Amino acid sequence: MTIKKITQISGSAIPVKGNDIDTDRIIPARYLKEITFEKMGNYAFHDERFDVDENKKIHPFNDEKYNGASILIVNKNFGCGSSREHAPQSIMRFGINAIIGESFAEIFAGNCTMLGIPLLIGNEEQINELMEFTINNPKENIEINIINKTIKYENKTIQLDMNPSSQNALVEGTWDSVSLMLNNEEKIEIVEKNLPYLNEFK
Amino acid sequence: MEIIKSQHDLSDIKMTGKNLFEKVWEKHAVAELPTGQTQLFIGLHLIHEVTSPQAFQMLRERGLSVKHPENTFATIDHIIPTEDQQRPYKDKLAELMAESLDKNTKENNIKFFNTDSGKQGVVHIIGPELGLTQPGMTICCGDSHTSTHGAFGSISFGIGTSQVRDVLATQCLAMTKLKVRRIEVNGELQNGVYPKDVILHIIKTLGVNGGIGYAYEFAGNVFDNMTMEERMTVCNMSIEGGARCGYVNPDQTTYDYIKNREYAPKENDFEEAVKYWKSIASDTDAHYDDIIKINGSEIVPTVTWGITPGQGIGISENLPSIDSFKESDKKTVEKAYEYMDLVPGESIIGTKIDVAFIGSCTNGRISDFREAAKIINGKKVAENVRAIAVPGSQQVDKMAKEEGLDKIFIDSGFEWRKAGCSMCLAMNPDKLKGREISASTSNRNFIGRQGSPTGRTILMSPAMVGAAAINGKIIDIREVL
Numbered sequence: 001m002t003i004k005k006i007t008q009i010s011g012s013a014i015p016v017k018g019n020d021i022d023t024d025r026i027i028p029a030r031y032l033k034e035i036t037f038e039k040m041g042n043y044a045f046h047d048e049r050f051d052v053d054e055n056k057k058i059h060p061f062n063d064e065k066y067n068g069a070s071i072l073i074v075n076k077n078f079g080c081g082s083s084r085e086h087a088p089q090s091i092m093r094f095g096i097n098a099i100i101g102e103s104f105a106e107i108f109a110g111n112c113t114m115l116g117i118p119l120l121i122g123n124e125e126q127i128n129e130l131m132e133f134t135i136n137n138p139k140e141n142i143e144i145n146i147i148n149k150t151i152k153y154e155n156k157t158i159q160l161d162m163n164p165s166s167q168n169a170l171v172e173g174t175w176d177s178v179s180l181m182l183n184n185e186e187k188i189e190i191v192e193k194n195l196p197y198l199n200e201f202k
Numbered sequence: 203m204e205i206i207k208s209q210h211d212l213s214d215i216k217m218t219g220k221n222l223f224e225k226v227w228e229k230h231a232v233a234e235l236p237t238g239q240t241q242l243f244i245g246l247h248l249i250h251e252v253t254s255p256q257a258f259q260m261l262r263e264r265g266l267s268v269k270h271p272e273n274t275f276a277t278i279d280h281i282i283p284t285e286d287q288q289r290p291y292k293d294k295l296a297e298l299m300a301e302s303l304d305k306n307t308k309e310n311n312i313k314f315f316n317t318d319s320g321k322q323g324v325v326h327i328i329g330p331e332l333g334l335t336q337p338g339m340t341i342c343c344g345d346s347h348t349s350t351h352g353a354f355g356s357i358s359f360g361i362g363t364s365q366v367r368d369v370l371a372t373q374c375l376a377m378t379k380l381k382v383r384r385i386e387v388n389g390e391l392q393n394g395v396y397p398k399d400v401i402l403h404i405i406k407t408l409g410v411n412g413g414i415g416y417a418y419e420f421a422g423n424v425f426d427n428m429t430m431e432e433r434m435t436v437c438n439m440s441i442e443g444g445a446r447c448g449y450v451n452p453d454q455t456t457y458d459y460i461k462n463r464e465y466a467p468k469e470n471d472f473e474e475a476v477k478y479w480k481s482i483a484s485d486t487d488a489h490y491d492d493i494i495k496i497n498g499s500e501i502v503p504t505v506t507w508g509i510t511p512g513q514g515i516g517i518s519e520n521l522p523s524i525d526s527f528k529e530s531d532k533k534t535v536e537k538a539y540e541y542m543d544l545v546p547g548e549s550i551i552g553t554k555i556d557v558a559f560i561g562s563c564t565n566g567r568i569s570d571f572r573e574a575a576k577i578i579n580g581k582k583v584a585e586n587v588r589a590i591a592v593p594g595s596q597q598v599d600k601m602a603k604e605e606g607l608d609k610i611f612i613d614s615g616f617e618w619r620k621a622g623c624s625m626c627l628a629m630n631p632d633k634l635k636g637r638e639i640s641a642s643t644s645n646r647n648f649i650g651r652q653g654s655p656t657g658r659t660i661l662m663s664p665a666m667v668g669a670a671a672i673n674g675k676i677i678d679i680r681e682v683l
Contacts, residue, residue, distance in 0.1 A: 019534045020410055020510050024648040028655065029627045033281060033295040035255035035302050037363075047655040076530065077411035080444065080510075081648060083346040084253065085362035106414055106446045107346055111362035124530060165378055169237040177376035178266070178368050181241050184233045188374060191232050191243045197336060198245070198273075201467060201474035 005173035006116055009098045009144040011070030014060050015131040016045070021074065022081035023108065027090045029082075040086050041093030061094070065138040073131050074101035075124075079108025088112045098144055100151065100160065102127050113166040116175050118146050120160040130158075146170055203407055204495040219485025222451055223382045223417045226357045226482055230340045232374055239376040245339040246356075247274045247369045248325050249312070251281055252629065253344030255302040257366035258310070266371040268310040273373065275334060276307050276314040279324045280629045284592050284619035287317055296630065310370075323595020323621040326350040326563035330434065331597055333463025337452035337479035342369060347563045347645065349440040352449035353433035354456055355483065357417070359447040380446065381415055381491035386422040389498035394680040396573065397432040398565060398643070398663035400424060402504040402514045405443040407496065410512035413445025416491070419484065420450050424498040430459040431567045438564045439645050442511035451483040503679050506647045506661040507550055508538030513647075514661075517678045521546050541649060542658055543637075551676055553660070557640035558589040558616075558671035559652075560664050562626035565643035566594025568601045570664040575610045577668035577682065583615030584674030590617045590632065592624040616671070628653025641670035 031043040049059045056062045072091060078101045079087055088111045091099070099112065100120045112119050122130070133140070133153060143152040149162050169175035192198055232241040247270075254276070261267070268274065281296040291297040307314040315321040315328060322328070326347050329335040337355035342348055346360035365375055385404060405412075418440050425433060433450045440448025450456075457476050460466045467475040502516035513535070515521065523546045527535045539546060544553070560566075560574050571591065583589045591611045593599035599621055602608050608618040625632040626644035633653025634640055640652055640659050647659040662670070666679050 017533070018537070019531060020512075022510070022646075022648045024627075024646070024651050028650050029629045030653065032252055033293070033299060033629060035298055036259065037256055047650050052655055077414070077444070080410060081346065081441075081646060083344055083348075083360035083362055085256075085344075085364060088362075103411060103414065105411070105444065107360055107362060107441075110365065114362060114364035163378070165235075165238040169239075172236065174236050177235070177237075177239075177365075178264075178371050180235050180237075181232075181368060181372040181374045181376065184241055184374075187232045187241075188243060188372070191230060195229060195243070195245065196478040197339060197467075197475070201471050201478055 003173045003176040006118060006170040007146050009071065009118065009146070010141055011097065012066070012068060012139055013071040013073050013134040013142050014066040014069035015073040015134050016060055017075060017131065019076040020080055021078050023079060023084050023087040024081060026079065026087040027084065032084060032086050037086065037089040037093070040090040044090040044094040070095055070097045071142055071144065072096045072099045073127065073134060074099060075127060076102040078104050080105040083107045085111045088115055088117055092117055100127070100130065109163065109166070113169055113175055114177065116170065118144065118162065118170055119166065120144065120149065120151065120162055122158070122160045126158055126160070206493040206495070217487050217489045219487035219489065221382050221419060221484040221488040221490060222355055222449060222482055223357060223380065223419070226338055226340065227379060229338070235376055237376065239378050241374050242340060242377045243374050244342050244369050245273065246329070246334060246341040247373070248329055248341070248343035248348070249274060249276045249366065250325050250343070250345065251278050251299040251303040253363050254366055255299065255306065256363045257344070257370055258306040260364070260367040261370055268312065268370045269373045271311040274312045274370070276303060276312055277322055277325050277328055278303060278316060280623045280627065282622040283631050284622045284624045285631070287620055317596070320596050323598065324563045324566060324623055326438065327566055327594035327598065330354065330430065331463070331595060333460055333466035336460060336475070337456060338482040342375065346441045347438050349445070349447045350434050350438040350563055352437040352440065352447050353430060355449055355452035355479065357447055357449070360441065380417040382419055383413070383416045384419045384421055384490045384493045385496065386493065387420070387424040387496045387498045388422040389424065391424060391498050391501060394503050394665070394683050395501050396663040396665060397428060397435040399501055399504040400498070401436045401439040402506065402511065402661065403501045404496065405439065405512050406504065406514040408443055408494070410442065410510045411444045413440065413443040416445050418443070418445040418448035419490070420448060422498070425450050426453065429569065430455060431569045434567070435564055439511065442645055452479045503663065503666055505550060505666065505676065507542060507544055508535070509541055509647060509649050511645065511647060511661060513538055515550060517551060521548055521550060523547060551678055553676045554639065555587060555641045555660070555670050555675060556638040557634060558583070558587055558667050559625045559640055559642040559644065560667050561592030561594060561624050562644040563594065563623070564645045565664050566592060566598065568598050570643065571602050571607050574664040574668035575607050577665050578614040578616070578672055579610050581614055581672045583671045587671055587674050589615060589671040590619055590625065592619040593621050595621045614672070625652050627651060641667045641676065643667050
C-alpha cells in the first residue's frame with residue numbers, strides 16, 4: 001500500500017479556543033453508534049454547534065467566514081478523554097488536514113498520526129497570536145512546513161515543535177504502521193518465544 | 203505535596219535499578235521502527251462493539267487476517283441496554299453494532315463473552331475477573347480506561363481504532379516509550395475516604411494534563427493496603443490525569459486475587475507464574491523520571507464541581523474563586539461555573555441532585571455495591587431522585603444477588619439493572635434528561651457526557667453517591683458513618 005509523504009500543508013485556518021476540550025465535546029458519544037467512520041464529519045463539535053432543537057449556536061465551525069478552512073488552531077490538552085478515533089476522524093472528515101495547538105492529549109495525538117494528520121505545537125503566546133491573526137484574516141493562507149516544523153503567515157515564519165516520531169512518519173511516508181510492523185515477522189516470533197506467559201511460564 | 207523532580211534530587215545514592223514499566227517494555231519490544239517508535243508486542247487484546255467494527259473492516263479491505271485470535275477477547279458493554287437485553291435491540295444502530303461483533307468474532311475465531319455466556323460485562327471488569335489480566339503483560343483495548351488493568355502490574359493502555367487494526371493484524375503496536383512518575387501516597391486514610399477520593403485528589407493536585415507523556419506508578423502504603431478492586435478504581439482514572447497508563451506493583455494481594463480464576467495459570471504453572479510476576483516488579487533502587495509524595499491522611503472525601511475530572515474539591519472546602527486559577531485556565535473555569543450553575547465561594551454540600559448512578563468500569567465491582575449498600579440499607583431514596591445501580595458484569599450481578607445486595611438497593615428505591623456501561627457515557631438508553639444533575643461513580647464529568655447535551659455530572663465515591671441518593675443532595679459522608 002502506497003502511503004503519501006506529508007511535508008507541506010497550506011490553507012486557511014479556523015480557531016477553536018479553550019483548554020481541555022475533550023473528546024465528548026469533539027464528538028458526543030451518541031454519534032459513535034455507527035460501524036463506519038463515513039458520516040463522522042457531520043458530527044464534529046455537534047453539541048457545541050447546535051442546541052437541543054438543532055438550531056445553530058455561535059461556534060467557529062458554524063461561522064461562514066471560516067468556510068474551506070483546513071487547519072485547526074487549539075489551546076492546551078486538546079482531545080483529552082476517550083480513545084475514540086471518531087474524534088480525529090470527525091475533524092478530518094470535516095475538512096481539517098492539520099492541527100496547531102499548545103498541547104494534545106496522548107491517545108488523541110497517536111490517533112492523529114495514524115490518520116496522517118500533523119500536530120504542531122507552539123507556546124501560549126505563539127498560539128494566541130496565530131488565533132488572533134486567523135480571526136482577523138480568516139481567508140489568509142497559512143503554510144505549514146512539516147520538515148522544518150515551521151508555519152508561515154503574514155510574511156513571517158514561526159518555529160514550532162512536533163513529536164519527532166510523528167514528524168518522521170509523516171515526512172518519510174511511514175505513518176502506515178501496519179505495513180512497517182508486518183515486516184518484522186521473525187522478530188515478533190522471538191519475543192513470543194521468550195514471553196513466559198505465552199509459554200506456560202517455562 | 204512534595205515533588206522530587208528527578209533522581210538527581212534524591213540524594214547521592216545512584217538509582218540504577220529498573221522500574222516495572224521499563225522491565226515489561228523491554229520484554230515486549232520487538233524492534234525499533236524507522237519512525238523511532240518501538241514495535242511493542244501486545245499480550246492481551248480486549249475488544250468491544252464500538253471501536254472494533256471499523257478495524258475489522260480495515261483488515262478486510264487490505265486482505266489481512268487476525269494474527270492471534272487466541273489472545274483476543276471480546277465483550278459487549280457500551281451500547282447494551284441495561285433493562286431489556288433481548289435481541290434484536292430496539293435501537294437499530296445498537297443492534298447493527300452487536301451483529302457486527304457477532305459476525306467479526308465468529309469469522310475470526312475470537313472468544314466473545316456475549317450475554318448467553320454468563321460472563322459478559324464492562325471490558326475492564328471482566329478481564330480481571332476472568333483471570334485474563336495478569337502481571338507483566340502488555341494489554342490494550344480500544345478504550346481509554348484500559349489503564350484499569352495496570353492494577354495488576356501490567357502495562358495497559360487505550361488505543362484508537364487504526365491501532366486496534368494494527369494489533370489484530372500484527373499483535374503489535376507502534377509506540378513511543380513513556381516516562382515514569384512514581385506517586386507515593388503514605389499515611390492512614392480517614393474514615394469515609396475511598397480509592398475514588400484518592401484518585402480524584404491526585405488528579406486535582408497534578409491536573410488533567412499533568413500526566414501527558416507519563417506512566418504513573420502508584421506506590422506507598424495506601425496502595426499496598428488496597429484490595430485489587432480498589433487498586434483498579436485508582437488505575438482506571440490514570441487517563442483522566444493525562445497518563446495513558448497507571449500501575450501498582452504486583453504483590454501477594456495480586457497473586458491471591460488471580461489464583462483459581464478461569465484463565466489463571468493452573469497448579470504448577472501458577473508457582474512459576476508468581477516467579478515471573480515477582481521478577482517484573484520495580485526494583486527497590488529503581489529509577490524514575492520524577493517522584494511525587496502525597497500525605498494520604500490529608501485526603502478528604504473529594505467530588506468534582508466542574509467539567510473536567512481535575513476540577514475537584516475536598517467536600518469540606520468552598521468552591522474555588524476564579525481568581526485562584528492561572529490566567530490561561532480562567533476561561534475554562536468560567537465556562538465550568540456557567541455550565542454547572544454553581545457559585546465560587548459557596549459549599550458544594552447541599553447541591554440538589556436529580557439522578558444517582560452507581561456503576562461503570564471505575565466503580566461497578568462487587569465491593570463498590572457493598573460499600574454503597576452499607577449507606578442505603580434500610581433507608582429510602584429521596585423523592586424526585588432517580589437512582590440506578592448497574593453491576594459491571596453478569597458475575598458481579600450474580601454475586602450481588604447471592605449476597606442479597608440487589609434487595610437492599612431495590613428496597614431503598616434504586617433500580618437494579620443488568621450489566622453494561624449504562625449512564626457512564628450514555629450510548630444506550632440510560633441518559634440524563636435536560637439539565638439534570640447526577641451524582642455519579644463514573645469517571646468523566648465532561649459536558650454532555652451522560653447523554654443530555656446540557657446534563658451535569660458530579661463525580662464521587664459509591665458511598666457518597668449512596669448518601670446523596672438518600673438525602674437528595676450532596677452531603678459529607680463522614681457525617682453518616
